[in-house]
Amino acid sequence: MLVQALVNMISNPVNSTVPIAAEVFKKAGTYDEKKLFGVTTLDVVRAKTFYAGKANVPVTGVNVPVVGGHAGITILPLFSQATPASNALSHEDLLALTKRTQDGGTEVVEAKAGKGSATLSMAYAGAVFGDACLKGLNGVPDIVECSFVQSTVTELPFFASKVRLGKSGVEEVMGLGELSALEKEGLESLKGELLSSIEKGVKFAQES
Numbered sequence: 749m750l751v752q753a754l755v756n757m758i759s760n761p762v763n764s765t766v767p768i769a770a771e772v773f774k775k776a777g778t779y780d781e782k783k784l785f786g787v788t789t790l791d792v793v794r795a796k797t798f799y800a801g802k803a804n805v806p807v808t809g810v811n812v813p814v815v816g817g818h819a820g821i822t823i824l825p826l827f828s829q830a831t832p833a834s835n836a837l838s839h840e841d842l843l844a845l846t847k848r849t850q851d852g853g854t855e856v857v858e859a860k861a862g863k864g865s866a867t868l869s870m871a872y873a874g875a876v877f878g879d880a881c882l883k884g885l886n887g888v889p890d891i892v893e894c895s896f897v898q899s900t901v902t903e904l905p906f907f908a909s910k911v912r913l914g915k916s917g918v919e920e921v922m923g924l925g926e927l928s929a930l931e932k933e934g935l936e937s938l939k940g941e942l943l944s945s946i947e948k949g950v951k952f953a954q955e956s
């Protein structure tokens with residue numbers, strides 16, 4: 749019997765836990781790539797918040813796609829596609845915003861020194877993504893969120909990008925759109941690390 753529920757993986761390392769879950773479902777003969785998601789919404793929440801602060805615009809109404817994965821340099825915010833657009837940001841500003849978004853989770857984990865991670869913002873991000881999934885299931889049109897899913901957007905088997913959500917889960921894995929030179933560079937440098945995390949997950953699941 750195929751699993752009908754949407755499965756949202758939020759536990760880390762998301763770059764590996766999603767491939768692990770896929771392997772577990774495959775072994776059970778119940779894998780449906782349209783129903784398995786890695787929750788990367790918190791990266792979007794952080795990118796939006798930091799961008800709004802720097803561009804001096806209200807965070808409500810800001811959107812920033814974040815692609816790649818959910819750890820360090822694999823997190824790639826696409827500030828060139830941020831809305832509303834801002835031409836007040838220098839190359840240095842964009843580098844700093846990118847690094848802050850990539851390091852946001854680790855910053856909190858280190859500050860909590862063994863007492864867990866960014867639990868409240870994780871809960872918020874989980875609620876935002878869960879709500880979007882439910883809207884998609886209920887047939888609300890044009891529900892788009894970034895998520896780490898099985899993908900052909902790059903050569904990597906799993907990748908976070910904008911995903912259109914619908915009645916069966918993933919309705920469309922959307923492309924990356926036009927990238928700035930900085931983002932193209934970021935994309936190339938994240939691929940090795942992301943592939944290695946995906947492969948570790950697959951190996952772990954196959955050997956367990």
Ligand SMILES: NC(=O)c1ccc[n+]([C@@H]2O[C@H](COP(=O)([O-])OP(=O)(O)OC[C@H]3O[C@@H](n4cnc5c(N)ncnc54)[C@H](O)[C@@H]3O)[C@@H](O)[C@H]2O)c1
Nearest residue numbers: 758759760761762787788790818863864865866867870873
């Ligand atoms: N995707 C995201 O955006 C995001 C954001 C923040 C945190 N996270 C991840 O969410 C997870 C939870 O974070 P947290 O801050 O609540 O961590 P935490 O360390 O406070 O809590 C982890 C809980 O898991 C329990 N646990 C550990 N091993 C277990 C096992 N084998 N079986 C059952 N329970 C077990 C622990 O007792 C603890 O209660 C972590 O993996 C964290 O990295 C993801």
Ligand SMILES: O=C(O)C[C@H](O)C(=O)O
Nearest residue numbers: 760790853854857865866
């Ligand atoms: O748990 C972590 O290591 C960080 C977490 O993924 C986060 O983005 O806050």
